[in-house]
Amino acid sequence: MKMDMSQYLDVFLEESKEHIGSLNQKLLDLEKNPNDIPALNEIFRAAHTLKGMSSTMGFDDLADLTHHMENVLSDLKEGLLLVNSGVIDVIFKCFDRIQMMIDKIETEGSGEVDNRDLIVLLENVKSGNYEAAAMLEERSAEVKPAVPAQEAGQSYQEAFEFNEYDLTVIKEAESRNLNVYYIKIHIDEQCMMKAVRAFMAFKAVEEDGEVIKSIPSAQDLDEGRFENEFEMLVISGTDADELNSKLGSITEVNVVEINKIDAESIGAAKPQTNAAPVAVDEVKSSQVEADDTKKTTHKVKQTVRVDIERLDNLMNLVGELVMHKGRLEQIGASRKITELNETMEQIDRITTDLQSVVMKVRMVPIEQVFNRFPRMVRDLAKELDKEVDFLIEGKETELDRTVIDEIGDPLVHLLRNALDHGMESPDERMKSGKPAKGTIVLRARHEGNNVYIEVEDDGAGINTQRISEKAVEKGLISEKEAEAMTRDEAIELLFRSGFSTAKTVTDVSGRGVGLDVVKNKIESLNGEIFVDSRHGQGTRFRIKLPLTLAIIQALMVSVRGEIYAVPLSSVDETTMIRSSDIKMVQNQEVIMLRGNVLPLYRLGQLLFVPGEDNDEEMYVVVVRKAERQIGLVVQTLIGQQEIVIKSLGKLMAGIPGLAGAIVAGDGYVRLILDIATLF
Amino acid sequence: MEDTQNVRFKGAVGNDDEIQVVAFQLGREEYAVEILNVQEINRLLDITRVPRAEHHIEGVVNLRGNIIPVINLHSKFNLQASGNEDDKRIIVFQFDDVKAGIIVDEVSEVLRLHTSDIEDTERVYGSITAEHIRGVAKVEGRLLILLDLHKLLDL
Numbered sequence: 001m002k003m004d005m006s007q008y009l010d011v012f013l014e015e016s017k018e019h020i021g022s023l024n025q026k027l028l029d030l031e032k033n034p035n036d037i038p039a040l041n042e043i044f045r046a047a048h049t050l051k052g053m054s055s056t057m058g059f060d061d062l063a064d065l066t067h068h069m070e071n072v073l074s075d076l077k078e079g080l081l082l083v084n085s086g087v088i089d090v091i092f093k094c095f096d097r098i099q100m101m102i103d104k105i106e107t108e109g110s111g112e113v114d115n116r117d118l119i120v121l122l123e124n125v126k127s128g129n130y131e132a133a134a135m136l137e138e139r140s141a142e143v144k145p146a147v148p149a150q151e152a153g154q155s156y157q158e159a160f161e162f163n164e165y166d167l168t169v170i171k172e173a174e175s176r177n178l179n180v181y182y183i184k185i186h187i188d189e190q191c192m193m194k195a196v197r198a199f200m201a202f203k204a205v206e207e208d209g210e211v212i213k214s215i216p217s218a219q220d221l222d223e224g225r226f227e228n229e230f231e232m233l234v235i236s237g238t239d240a241d242e243l244n245s246k247l248g249s250i251t252e253v254n255v256v257e258i259n260k261i262d263a264e265s266i267g268a269a270k271p272q273t274n275a276a277p278v279a280v281d282e283v284k285s286s287q288v289e290a291d292d293t294k295k296t297t298h299k300v301k302q303t304v305r306v307d308i309e310r311l312d313n314l315m316n317l318v319g320e321l322v323m324h325k326g327r328l329e330q331i332g333a334s335r336k337i338t339e340l341n342e343t344m345e346q347i348d349r350i351t352t353d354l355q356s357v358v359m360k361v362r363m364v365p366i367e368q369v370f371n372r373f374p375r376m377v378r379d380l381a382k383e384l385d386k387e388v389d390f391l392i393e394g395k396e397t398e399l400d401r402t403v404i405d406e407i408g409d410p411l412v413h414l415l416r417n418a419l420d421h422g423m424e425s426p427d428e429r430m431k432s433g434k435p436a437k438g439t440i441v442l443r444a445r446h447e448g449n450n451v452y453i454e455v456e457d458d459g460a461g462i463n464t465q466r467i468s469e470k471a472v473e474k475g476l477i478s479e480k481e482a483e484a485m486t487r488d489e490a491i492e493l494l495f496r497s498g499f500s501t502a503k504t505v506t507d508v509s510g511r512g513v514g515l516d517v518v519k520n521k522i523e524s525l526n527g528e529i530f531v532d533s534r535h536g537q538g539t540r541f542r543i544k545l546p547l548t549l550a551i552i553q554a555l556m557v558s559v560r561g562e563i564y565a566v567p568l569s570s571v572d573e574t575t576m577i578r579s580s581d582i583k584m585v586q587n588q589e590v591i592m593l594r595g596n597v598l599p600l601y602r603l604g605q606l607l608f609v610p611g612e613d614n615d616e617e618m619y620v621v622v623v624r625k626a627e628r629q630i631g632l633v634v635q636t637l638i639g640q641q642e643i644v645i646k647s648l649g650k651l652m653a654g655i656p657g658l659a660g661a662i663v664a665g666d667g668y669v670r671l672i673l674d675i676a677t678l679f
Numbered sequence: 680m681e682d683t684q685n686v687r688f689k690g691a692v693g694n695d696d697e698i699q700v701v702a703f704q705l706g707r708e709e710y711a712v713e714i715l716n717v718q719e720i721n722r723l724l725d726i727t728r729v730p731r732a733e734h735h736i737e738g739v740v741n742l743r744g745n746i747i748p749v750i751n752l753h754s755k756f757n758l759q760a761s762g763n764e765d766d767k768r769i770i771v772f773q774f775d776d777v778k779a780g781i782i783v784d785e786v787s788e789v790l791r792l793h794t795s796d797i798e799d800t801e802r803v804y805g806s807i808t809a810e811h812i813r814g815v816a817k818v819e820g821r822l823l824i825l826l827d828l829h830k831l832l833d834l
Contacts, residue, residue: 317743319744607730608731648748649746651748652732656731658731661727667741669725669739670727671727
């Protein structure tokens with residue numbers, strides 16, 4: 001009977017995505033530095049986990065692919081295979097496929113994909129290795145009859161990657177008068193149970209010794225994942241002949257080679273490697289390996305996955321708590337109970353902390369989004385034949401989950417633009433006296449209640465001349481306008497919808513692929529986008545975002561006895577006026593504000609609040625709606641407040657002028673105005 | 680296979696043709712909703728008016744940090760409010776994933792109704808309100824109007 005795994009599906013998907021993210025990242029590291037053993041170990045570990053998870057979940061195609069990938073990775077790790085761009089490309093391809101399969105599992109519930117093409121690729125990569133290995137064996141076999149220790153050492157040297165730990169073990173063995181042998185064993189082609197024979201060989205050796213290393217690894221041998229030969233490095237008290245006869249007595253096992261080696265020959269042949277300790281004692285492999293990887297992995301933070309809905313609930317409850325605390329305070333104040341008031345102060349502090357902790361829980365590092373970019377930039381740079389260094393700064397910057405989910409696409413746009421249009425080709429760069437390799441920086445940082453994300457390149461910069469030409473051509477502006485245009489205004493054109501589509505822009509050296517889309521997205525997140533550009537020196541896009549969409553600063557106003565919240569982001573200023581200040585222009589109430597005519601709207605009328613505005617003094621909240629200023633007449637200003645936005649629910653969705661609601665400190669529900677749709 | 684089990688299960692409980700309802704007063708009429716949809720019954724909470732909403736939406740209330748719309752059936756069905764302010768209640772119900780409250784003049788009781796006692800609306804009502812009604816039940820000389828929450832919320 002098949003277990004029902006559906007309840008684990010979410011966890012599986014989430015974790016797989018994380019693993020893919022880290023795989024991509026580490027593989028890039030490895031590509032940059034082929035000797036980066038910790039990165040390799042991490043890739044191996046992630047691939048292994050992925051394999052385990054997918055086979056548990058019953059996604060056999062995924063498990064199969066990861067299994068083959070793991071084989072190649074394992075060879076890389078054992079030093080049987082060299083890290084080169086060919087291998088890396090194949091593995092990247094695998095990652096893409098895995099990503100695709102996971103997406104498929106998420107959307108369709110099944111991950112059935114034919115991966116034979118990739119598996120063949122992987123096999124080829126792996127067998128390339130076997131050919132090399134075979135050649136190596138031949139060479140050592142030829143010289144076998146009188147192998148000088150030195151030469152023999154050389155060949156093991158190539159087969160086995162000795163690290164410092166191995167050397168120490170070997171030296172230690174020598175100091176205890178034990179011998180170290182390199183043994184190569186061939187198992188009969190007809191043999192049905194290779195794994196068993198290998199196990200018996202291990203057993204025979206271990207009667208009076210220890211296997212320090214084997215190729216393939218002990219685990220692979222156990223599972224029969226090897227051709228007909230394997231090699232091992234053995235520390236033993238017995239001499240070579242005895243070992244030879246012991247091993248030879250096992251049916252279907254032939255000793256091809258047995259050589260004594262010593263630490264000196266290895267040490268001499270290969271001076272100090274910087275390799276970090278890889279799995280060493282393969283006999284106790286699993287355990288040792290686990291310990292080992294722990295050492296080399298970055299410290300993994302302990303985390304718990306929580307449904308975001310639960311966090312919202314928690315937030316609600318904390319809100320309630322704060323509210324009732326307010327009531328208690330009132331009681332304390334009206335009855336003049338000093339002890340109560342003192343305790344309330346404590347509670348006040350705690351609830352404030354509690355609130356900020358709960359807010360923080362919803363924050364996630366922007367790393368989640370940033371991590372997928374290095375890979376994208378690399379691929380794109382290759383595609384476009386450009387050389388680029390991609391730097392990420394401040395990836396630990398935290399943002400609300402809701403913002404994180406939305407910010408990915410705009411950043412993809414900006415990065416693609418920077419590479420495609422901003423960055424020149426290496427030749428052009430050389431000509432203008434810049435290094436052939438360009439730099440793109442993706443940067444995130446906190447500033448007050450905002451997060452800034454910047455995409456900066458040291459490319460050609462924006463050619464405003466070309467932009468205005470293009471805009472005239474497209475009929476967006478007249479030639480006269482183009483001439484009168486300042487640099488900033490010209491850059492602003494990039495964000496106009498209809499300025500460009502991908503195709504038309506590739507032949508302009510400006511930018512503009514979907515920048516209007518980017519701008520809209522950012523604005524829908526209550527953010528802003530700015531551009532700095534210097535001709536010939538590069539371009540910088542800066543995105544300013546609120547820390548969270550759930551909490552905003554609002555100005556509380558009252559009108560005819562009702563209280564509303566106006567998002568501070570759309571408030572320019574407030575001012576007090578007298579009813580005599582109001583003038584009429586074409587049946588529209590206006591006031592003069594520093595010489596400008598400001599149209600007035602009475603909030604009470606807009607919202608059909610019962611009653612009249614008949615105060616002599618009133619307040620005007622100057623709000624901005626699409627570059628236009630409008631005065632909103634209210635009775636009084638209550639003050640500025642940080643509010644947690646709640647939706648009005650399905651039943652009242654889409655009421656023009658209302659953005660949502662809040663539960664105010666006094667327990668009443670107050671409505672949040674949406675300036676964009678209010679008028 | 681499944682069907683027979685279902686039937687047996689229902690048979691075991693023995694009231695396949697019986698439903699439980701919460702009965703309440705709206706003006707001079709008596710209404711009822713199925714108890715399974717009712718989450719709780721509250722005293723009148725402070726209702727915040729929602730401008731520009733449909734006229735039968737009285738406003739929103741804060742129910743332990745959740746914002747819940749309150750429907751005024753008096754204005755929807757064109758009924759006069761009656762009874763004591765003190766007796767007024769908000770019945771909060773949940774239907775699918777929508778939570779909402781209705782203001783009622785008085786909650787009378789929880790009743791068991793035989794489905795056979797419920798009459799189809801077309802035979803009884805001809806008015807606009809009929810589309811929000813599942814039927815009319817006769818209980819001991821009283822007439823209970825059974826609300827169809829699905830239609831009521833499909834505003």
